[in-house]
Amino acid sequence: MVMAGKADENLLNIYHKLFSFLGPSHWWPGEGPLEIMVGAILTQNTAWNNVEQAINRLKAEGALSVKALTQVNEGQLAEWIRPAGYYHLKARRLKAFFSFFQERYQGRIQRMKERPMEELRQELLSVKGIGPETADSILLYALEMPTFVVDAYTFRILSRHHLVEEEMGYEVLRAYFMDRLPRDTRLYNEFHALLVRLGKDYCKKNNPRCGLCPLGG
DNA sequence: CACCAGGCAAGTA
């Protein structure tokens, strides 16, 4: 359903509470679309600190470029990204993505930006190793397209506060946000960033009570 | 020491 009506008051209310409490996020951490795309794959089920170490290694090796990542041997790449964990798997996934990026878009960010978002999203999802969260992270944070990123924190926070039913699938929860909020890249960017920061600091898995959580509860 | 982290795909019944 494409919605043309008003934004959901409750959802915007939550957004404003979080923003007031935590302040602006300046996300994605890391500079430039290429680094963001690489980070989106490396951070799959992995703490960001580990990803930073891997990215720093790639920078030190002069390998953080489309050309280098397209040409580098998979085994070599695996060694460089070792601190990120699942490094054999992620090396394969990075190679698969950059192979797609090179062949389909000649390694040009701008070519991707010219595509309709949902079509590009489907293309990304067809790449082995790119699932819905990684695809949406690339679309939103690297390409600045208005898609909402759902992650483990989003599920946990919303269900813990009884804002949605449990057992909601990814696409349903994504639509939940996008159908109730204006299609605004900046809003989706900040909202997701705030949810992750809230999750890290106040809504941890081993801490069922949200302590100082600004949403109450 | 045990547990967790900004997923995803392949295998099983």
Add this chain to the structure above:
DNA sequence: TACTTGCATGGT
């Protein structure tokens, strides 16, 4: 279709 399992390092 609905579960389960493998993948791995580094921080708390």
